[in-house]
Amino acid sequence: MDGDDKDSVRTAMRAHVLRAGRATAGDERTDEHAAELDPGAQYTVDDLSQSDDAGAFVALDGEVLAAQSATVAAIDALDFGPMRVVGPGAIVEFDGERYVIGAAVSEFTAQGVSYSGISTDAPIYAAIAGLHAGDEFSFRGVTYHIDAVR
Template identity: 45%
Template sequence: MLSKTSLRAVLTKLQAAQLRQSRAAYAAYLAGAARDRSEPTDHDQASQALGNAELAEFFEGPTRTYEAGLKRLQAIDFGPKSRVQEGAAVQLDGRWYVVGVATQAFECDGLTYMGISTEAPIYEALEGAVAGDTVEYGGRVLRVQNVA
């Protein structure tokens, strides 16, 4: 049986774990990239410091994405849905998706889901669909079996 409360809890837990992992990777990178300020700096070290700053932005990006995703999950209405919209669980050709934030496949109450963002191309094809509709995506016709 589909429980939207459980679904939200699992999504939140997954997003929070990704955020913790991302923050840890970022902190580890910064710790390894820090230079000893007691030593004089030459041009090579200054160039390396600039490169390290650019790489730090690369590591910080996922952290900001997970932070935004966690905040978004807290704001989504996961109540019952009859049309594909944010907060809906959607069954397409036997596979379950939940609309909110993009995730890897995860288990909840005995079913496997994948999170999709409202910015994902597949969401554009699905938005507003109801159970029984067909949508075209990637050159394929998909049948919407359930919307909850």
């Protein structure tokens, strides 16, 4: 995997997070509208309850958007240069899966290949940090073999 391939992984990873952020932003706008009540109208208890719930969702959506912004910043800060040791910016292959180290991201696809992101705060990262291709590690009672570090 050359530098251009790793750049395409970064681009796809970033786009995946941003797509999720746009969906959340759309939910937030819907919730804001649902939370607004006409002060001159009369409402049932259910109307008031639904308005309160929608207002609570606006706050939750804002927290999700802040977390997604932090994830994009973490991706942008990663060094996606060639790696031989598991660390931030490395792409690690084990157990038939590929992982990008440095940001927790759900499964995404780049150039027809699936990846997931692993945060450096994740317990599995502690088990693989500093390892090389060919090394083995144990996690939750299972032994894995690192097939590649890029």
